[in-house]
Amino acid sequence: MDDFFNKVYEVVKMIPRGRVTSYGAIARYLGVAGSARMVGWAMNTSRGYKEFIPAHRVVNRDGLLTGKRHFDTPDAMQELLENEGIIITDNKIADFEKYFWDPMKELEGED
C-alpha cells in the first residue's frame, strides 16, 4: 500500500510493546517531514480502520499525551501505556528518551 495513512499504520503497528515514538518521527520516516499533523490525523481515522492501531504509543515530541482526549475514555491512553510498563507523570512520559523508538534508526534497513 502506498497510501500515506496506510504507511503510518504500518509503522505504528511496528512499534514494540513498551516503546513509544512521535508524530514527527513517523512523518520524517515516511518522507513527509513537516506534515506531522497528518500522522495525528491518521491516528484519528485509525479508529475506523479494520485493524487495531496502537495509537497510544504515538505521542508528541515532548512525550506528552496530547491525543489522550481522542480515546474512548480520557485516561485510556495513559492506562494502556502504563500497562506496558511506561510511567506517566502529568500526562507526560517519564524517561521519554529511554522509551523513544525512532523508526529512522530501528527500521534503518527496512522498507
Place this chain on the structure above:
DNA sequence: AAGCTGACTATGG
C-alpha cells in the same frame, strides 16, 4: 465552494 480545525513542529521575540 470557501473557510476552519487540528492526535504537530520549528522558529523567533
Place this chain on the structure above:
DNA sequence: GCCATAGCCAGCT
C-alpha cells in the same frame, strides 16, 4: 521559558 506565527494538508461545516 512562555507566547505568537507559520508551514503543513485532509476532513468537516
